Amino acid sequence: xxxxxxxxxxxxxxxxxxxxxxxxxxxxxxxxxxxxxxxxxxxxxxxxxxxxxxxxxxxxxxxxxxxxxxxxxxxxxxxxxxxxxxxxxxxxxxxxxxxxxxxxxxxxxxxxxxxxxxxxxxxxxxxxxxxxxxxxxxxxxxxxxxxxxxxxxxxxxxxxxxxxxxxxxxxxxxxxxxxxxxxxxxxxxxxxxxxxxxxxxxxxxxxxxxxxxxxxxxxxxxxxxxxxxxxxxxxxxxxxxxxxxxxxxxxxxxxxxxxxxxxxxxxxxxxxxxxxxxxxxxxxxxxxxxxxxxxxxxxxxxxxxxxxxxxxxxxxxxxxxxxxxxxxxxxxxxxxxxxxxxxxxxxxxxxxxxxxxxxxxxxxxxxxxxxxxxxxxxxxxxxxxxxxxxxxxxxxxxxxxxxxxxxxxxxxxxxxxxxxxxxxxxxxxxxxxxxxxxxxxxxxxxxxxxxxxxxxxxxxxxxxxxxxxxxxxxxxxxxxxxxxxxxxxxxxxxxxxxxxxxxxxxxxxxxxxxxxxxxxxxxxxxxxxxxxxxxxxxxxxxxxxxxxxxxxxxxxxxxxxx
Numbered sequence: 001x002x003x004x005x006x007x008x009x010x011x012x013x014x015x016x017x018x019x020x021x022x023x024x025x026x027x028x029x030x031x032x033x034x035x036x037x038x039x040x041x042x043x044x045x046x047x048x049x050x051x052x053x054x055x056x057x058x059x060x061x062x063x064x065x066x067x068x069x070x071x072x073x074x075x076x077x078x079x080x081x082x083x084x085x086x087x088x089x090x091x092x093x094x095x096x097x098x099x100x101x102x103x104x105x106x107x108x109x110x111x112x113x114x115x116x117x118x119x120x121x122x123x124x125x126x127x128x129x130x131x132x133x134x135x136x137x138x139x140x141x142x143x144x145x146x147x148x149x150x151x152x153x154x155x156x157x158x159x160x161x162x163x164x165x166x167x168x169x170x171x172x173x174x175x176x177x178x179x180x181x182x183x184x185x186x187x188x189x190x191x192x193x194x195x196x197x198x199x200x201x202x203x204x205x206x207x208x209x210x211x212x213x214x215x216x217x218x219x220x221x222x223x224x225x226x227x228x229x230x231x232x233x234x235x236x237x238x239x240x241x242x243x244x245x246x247x248x249x250x251x252x253x254x255x256x257x258x259x260x261x262x263x264x265x266x267x268x269x270x271x272x273x274x275x276x277x278x279x280x281x282x283x284x285x286x287x288x289x290x291x292x293x294x295x296x297x298x299x300x301x302x303x304x305x306x307x308x309x310x311x312x313x314x315x316x317x318x319x320x321x322x323x324x325x326x327x328x329x330x331x332x333x334x335x336x337x338x339x340x341x342x343x344x345x346x347x348x349x350x351x352x353x354x355x356x357x358x359x360x361x362x363x364x365x366x367x368x369x370x371x372x373x374x375x376x377x378x379x380x381x382x383x384x385x386x387x388x389x390x391x392x393x394x395x396x397x398x399x400x401x402x403x404x405x406x407x408x409x410x411x412x413x414x415x416x417x418x419x420x421x422x423x424x425x426x427x428x429x430x431x432x433x434x435x436x437x438x439x440x441x442x443x444x445x446x447x448x449x450x451x452x453x454x455x456x457x458x459x460x461x462x463x464x465x466x467x468x469x470x471x472x473x474x475x476x477x478x479x480x481x482x483x484x485x486x487x488x489x490x491x492x493x494x495x496x497x498x499x500x501x502x503x504x505x506x507x508x509x510x511x512x513x514x515x516x517x518x519x520x521x522x523x524x525x526x527x528x529x530x531x532x533x534x535x536x537x538x539x540x541x542x543x544x545x546x547x548x549x550x551x552x553x554x555x556x557x558x559x560x561x562x
Contacts, residue, residue, distance in 0.1 A: 022195075022196060022197070022198050022199055023199070025061075025194075026058075026061070026194065026195050026199075027054050027057070027058065027191065027192055027193060027194055027195055028054055028160045028163060028186065028190045028191040028192065028193055028195055029053075029054035029055040029056070029057055029058030029059075029191045029192075030058040030061060030062075030195065030199075031160055031163040031164060031195060031197060031200060032055050032058065032120060032163060032167065032186070032191070033055065033058045033059055033061075033062040033064055034062070034164075034199055034200035034201075035163060035164045035167045035168065035200045035203060036064060036091050036118075036167065037062060037063065037064055037200075038164075038200050038201060038202045038203040039089075039167070039168065039171050039203045039205055040088065041064065041088070041089070041091050041118075042064065042065060043064065043065045043066075043067060043082065043090070043091075043444055043445070044059070044064050044065070044066055044067070044090075044091040044092070044093055045066075045067050045068075045069065045075045045076075045078045045079040045082070045090065045091070045092050045093070045441065045444075046066070046068060046069075046072075046075050046091075046092055046093030046094055047068060047069060047070070047071070047072050047075050047093075047094065047095070047099065048068070048093075048095065049094070049095020049096065049099045049122065049138075050095065050096075050137065050138075050188075051095050051096040051122035051123065051124065051137075051138060051188040051191075052093060052094065052095040052096070052099070052121070052122035052188075052191065053191075053192070054122075054188070054191030054192040055093050055120070055122070055186075055191055056093065064091075065444075067440070067441075067444050067469070067473060068469070068472075069437060069440070069466055069469050070465035070466055070468060070469060071102065071437075071463070071465060071466075072094055072099050072100075072102035072103045072106075073102050073103055073104075073105050073106045073433065073437075074106070074433070074436075074437035074463050074465070074466050074469075075092060075094075075103070075106075075437070076092055076103040076105075076106025076107055076109075076110065076117065076119070077106045077109070077433070077434050077437040077438045077441065077463075078437045078438060078440050078441030078444070079091070079092040079106075079110075079117045079119075079441060080106060080109060080110040080113070080115040080117055080181075080438060080441065081115075081399075081401060081424065081437075081438035081439065081440075081441035081442040081445070082441040082442065082444060082445045083110070083115045083116040083117055083174075083179070084113070084115050084240075084421070084424055084442075085399060085421065085441075085442045085445040085446060086445050086446075087116070087240075087242075088116065088175075089116040089117070089118040089171050089174040089175050089182075090115075090116065090117050090118065090441070091118045091120060092117055092118065092119040092120065093120055093121075094119060094120070094121040094122070095121065095122050095138070096121060096122045096123055096124060096137075096138040096139075096140075096143065096188070097124075097137075097138025097139065097140055097143070098138060099121070099138075100121045100143060100146075100147075100185075101146060103119065104146065104147070104150060105429070105431045106431075107119060107147065107150050107151055107181045107183075108150050108429040108431070109426055109428050109429040109431055109434060110180065110181040111150055111151060111152070111180050111181055111428075111429075112428025112429040113236065113263060113424075113428035113429075114178045114179040114180055114236065114237070114240055114323075114324070115179060115180070115181065116174040116175050116179040116180065116181070117174065117180075117181035117182070118167070118170055118171055118174050118181075118182055118184070119147075119151070119181060119182065119183050119184065120167070120184045120185075120186070121143070121183070121184070121185045121186075122185070122186060122187070122188055122191060123143060123156075123185045123186060123187040123188065124136040124137075124138065124139050124140075124143075124187065124188060125187055125188050125189045126158055126187040126189055126190060127189075129158070129187065143185060144156055144183065144185060147183045150181070151180065151181045151182050151183045152173050152174065152180040152181065152182050153169075153170060153173040153182045153183070154182075154183045154184075154185075155167075155169060155170045155182070155183065155184045155185075156184075156185055157184065157185065157186040157187070157190060158187065158190070159190065160190055160193065160195050160197055161197065163186065163190075164200050164203065166184055167184055168203050168204075168205040169205070170182040170183075170184045171203075171205045172205045172206065172207055172208070175205075175207040176207040176208045176210070177207070177209075177210045177237075177240075177241070177323040177340045178237070178240075178323040178324040179240060209340065209343065210323055210338070210339050210340040210343065211339060211340070211343045211344075211347075212321070212337050212338075212339035212343060212344040212347050213337065213338075213339075214347065216335065216336075216337045217337065217344060217347040217348055217351060218351060219335060220296070220319045220321075220335055220337065220348060221347075221348050221351035221352040221353075223294045223317055223319060223335070224254050224256070224294055224296065224319070224348070224352050225254070225352050225353035225355060227254070227256075227292075227293050227294035227355070228293050229291060229292050229293045229294075229316075230254055230255075230256040230292060230293070230294045230295070230296065230355075231256055231257050231258075231259070231276075231288070231289055231292035231294075231295050231296070232247070232250075232251055232256045232257070232258040232259070232295075232296045232297075232298065233258075233259055233260075233261065233289065233295065233296070233297045233298070233300055233302070233306070234247055234258055234259070234260045234261065234264045234267040234268055234298050234299065234300070235260075235261040235263055235264040235267075235297070235298060235299035235300025235301075235306065236261065236263030236264045236267075236299055236300070237264075237298060237299015237300065237321075237322065237323055237340075237341040238264055238267040238298055238299045238341045238345075239263075239264055239265075239266060239267050239299075239420050239421050240299070240341075241299070241323075241340050241341040241342035241343075242342060242420070242421075243267075243298075243299075243341045243342035243345050244266065244267050244268065244420040246342060246345035246346060246349060247267055247268055247298065247341075247345060248268060248269065248272070249345075249349055250345055250348055250349055250352065251268065251272075251274050252274070253349070253352060253354050253355075254352060254354070254355050255274070255355055255356065255357035255360045256274065256296065256360070257274050257275075257276050257288070257360055257363065257364045258272075258274055258275055258276060259275075259276035259277065259278065259279070259280065259285060259289065260277070260278050261278070261280060261300050261305070261306040262278060262280070262305055262306070262412040262413075262425065262427050263300070263306075263427060263428065264278075264299065264300065265278060265412075265415070265417045265423040266417040266418070266419055266420040266421060266422055266423055267299075267420060270416040270417070270418070271416070273360075273361035273364065273365075274360060274361060274364055275364065276288070276364055276367060276368070277368065277413075277414075277416075278412060278413050278414075278415075279368075279371045279413050279414075280305065280306055280307075280308055280412075280413065281305075281308055281309075281412075281413055281557060281558065281559065282308070282371050282374065282413070282558055283308070283558035283559075284367050284370040284371050284374070285308075285367060285371065286308045286311060286312050286558070288363070288367050289312065289314065290312065290313060290314055290315055291315065291316075292314070292316050293316040293317065294316055294317050294319065295314050295316055295317070295318050295319070296319045296321070297318060297319065297320045297321065297322075297334070298321045298341050298344070298345065299321065299322065299323070299341045300322070301322060301324065301327030301330055301331065302320075302330075302331045302332060303331070305412075305427060307331065308558065308559045309557075309559035310331070311559045314332060317335070318332050318333065318334035318335070319334060319335045319337065320332075320334040320335070320336050320337065321337045321339055321341060321344045321345075322336070322337070322338065322339075323338070323339065323340050323341065325338050374555075375555055378555055378556060380553060380555055382527060382550070382552065383406075383407075383410055383552050383553060383555075384410075384414070385527055386407060386482075386527055386530060386548070386550065386552065387407065387410050387411060387414055387415060389527070389530040389531035389534065390407075390411075390415075390452070390454070390480070390530070390531075390534065391415065391416060392531045392535075393530070393531045393532075393534035393535040393538060394452050394534070394538065395449070395450065395538070396418040396419060397418070397419050397422065397449060398422065398449050398450050398451060398452060398538070399421075399422045399423075399424065399439070399442045399446075399449065399451050399452070400417075400422065400423050400424070400439075400451070400452040400453075400454065401424050401425070401434065401435045401436075401438040401439040401442065401451070401452070401453050401454070402423070402424070402425035402426070402434075402435055402453075402454045403425070403426060403432060403433065403434050403435035403436075403453075403454060403455040403456060403459035403460075404425075404426050404427075404430055404431070404432055404434070404456075404459060404489070405454065405455060405456030405458075405459055405482060405488065405489065406456065406482070406484075406488045406489050406492075406552045406553070406554055407454055407456075407482050407552060408425055408427075408435075408454060409489065409554055410552075410554070410555075411423070411425070411454070412425065412427065413555075424438065424442075426438075432458065432459040432462050433459055433462025433463045434459075435453040435454055435455045435459065435463075435479075436453040436455060436460070436463045436466055436470075436477070436479050437463050437466050437469075438453070439451045439452065439453035439477045439479070440466060440469055440470055440473075440475050440477055442477075443475040443476050443477050444473070444475060447475075447476060449476075450476050450477075450478060450538040450539070451475075451476060451477045451478070452477075452478050452480065452534075452538065453477055453478070453479045453480065454480045454482070455479065455480070455481050455482070456481070456482050456483075456484065456487070456488055456489075457481060457482070457483040457484065457485065457486070457506060457508045457511070458486060458487040458488070458506060460479075460481045460511065461506075461508065464509075464514065467514070467515060467518040467520050467543070467545070468518055470518075470520060470542075470543035471518050471519045471520055471542075471543060474541075474542050474543070475542070475543055476541055476542060476543070477543050477544075478534065478537040478538045478543070478544045478545075478546060479515075479543070479544070479545045479546070480534065480546050480548065481511050481545065481546070481547050481548070482548050482550055482552065483508065483511065483547055483548065483549045483550070484549075484550060484551045484552065485505060485506060485508070485551075486501075486504045486505040486506045487504045487506070488504075488551065488552065489554065490504045491504040491505075492553070492554055511545060511547045512524050512545065512547055515544075515545035520542075520543045520544065520545055521537075521540075521543075521544050521545070522544070522545040522546070522547065523537070523544075523545070523546055523547070524547045524549070525546055525547065525548050526548070527548070527550060530546075530548055533546050534546055
């Protein structure tokens with residue numbers, strides 16, 4: 001009698017021969033790239049370093065495509081965007097010590113935005129592990145300790161036989177909801193040593209599903225079915241779960257107005273009759289959400305930016321669906337449902353009762369009118385015109401990546417992304433320098449669409465070296481740099497708080513000339529010619545830079561007296 005647990009997959013004759021006679025000249029690095037290829041990776045990002053040369057040497061014996069950036073942090077941003085666009089774990093190859101540590105800010109953004117990044121770093125030789133002071137180049141007492149508070153999981157390898165399993169475990173971790181960055185480190189001598197281990201020909205690493213508990217969705221469905229004024233806050237978890245279609249079905253079934261968070265842009269159609277758009281930094285929206293008797297929060301932890309700087313105080317019952325267990329009820333008491341957004345929305349669709357509410361679209365329209373009147377009263381036509389010009393120039397399905405700059409702050413609230421998973425920014429962790437290298441990663445993921453990056457001149461200088469990367473790989477990215485002579489948003493913050501700004505003004509280069517020195521076409525534009533210049537750049541293959549000298553202002557906040 002044969003039992004299921006007795007079934008064993010038998011290798012073919014060809015596999016047996018390959019296993020008994022592995023090709024010569026392979027090292028531990030080959031096991032890394034073979035495992036990645038077996039898991040389905042096609043593209044890796046990174047920057048070589050002395051301890052990691054075993055991995056990089058193995059790349060030339062591999063079919064993996066390598067995109068090399070000039071700074072490790074920028075390579076991390078590129079991998080982050082690749083993961084957001086494809087939903088795949090993006091491999092990031094790094095070297096020990098300074099190289100590894102330089103990626104930390106990018107991995108923090110990936111963690112905050114739940115972007116699946118598989119960082120694989122070298123380590124000092126095995127003999128130096130354990131915290132002793134051996135004086136190896138790049139030595140840290142405990143390199144992985146620097147990453148444990150940032151990434152989802154840490155995997156340390158000490159022998160070549162551990163490499164395939166460690167990478168497969170990390171891959172599964174990165175792609176299990178909530179997605180996120182993971183860390184694998186392998187000593188230099190393990191990577192360099194010749195190996196007789198057979199070629200890694202495949203790998204089974206399936207992310208675990210995160211379904212909701214049915215007793216909880218039953219309660220949630222009952223609350224939503226009986227609600228008088230339901231409302232929905234849709235966060236980035238909806239976009240990552242590819243659940244925007246199910247969100248729309250649910251909202252229409254129960255006639256619930258929907259606001260999307262800045263990380264959830266595109267989760268709900270911008271001009272839908274039930275769409276409150278993304279005006280979260282507005283007291284009119286906050287008041288509307290507070291008035292909901294049942295508020296469904298999907299894929300958001302209701303953090304600082306999603307709660308109008310923690311001034312939001314819901315008065316009704318809150319239902320929170322969140323894949324990150326630590327975010328459940330972290331800011332507000334709720335019926336917490338630990339689940340993937342797509343699976344939870346499907347469960348609600350199957351159990352919620354349809355409700356009619358002809359007043360819902362009227363109430364949404366009234367809120368948007370009050371928001372519009374508040375903005376119009378501030379005489380910010382330049383800012384609105386610039387954002388409208390960007391929207392006109394950018395194709396509806398083209399991805400855009402936004403740095404921490406004033407135009408991006410406007411875009412969080414006022415930009416129509418047109419399609420799900422097309423608008424991305426660094427608002428997760430809030431670091432500078434994200435937009436351009438991230439856009440390069442997105443262009444590597446999908447070369448069929450132009451990609452837009454938006455930076456201020458301060459943020460642009462963080463990643464200016466990547467113009468060389470854009471040219472080297474001929475990546476189809478148009479970079480809009482809004483040049484206001486300094487850190488514009490910090491200038492506003494300091495002036496408002498202290499009456500004047502300090503350390504915000506910058507000497508900066510001629511960005512057009514600098515771009516052209518890299519062989520990248522550049523143009524200086526104006527607010528009136530921006531749309532045409534951007535359209536032309538986006539319509540031309542390869543990289544381009546468009547510089548807009550302009551001092552933009554932010555709309556007045558409402559949280560200060562909320």
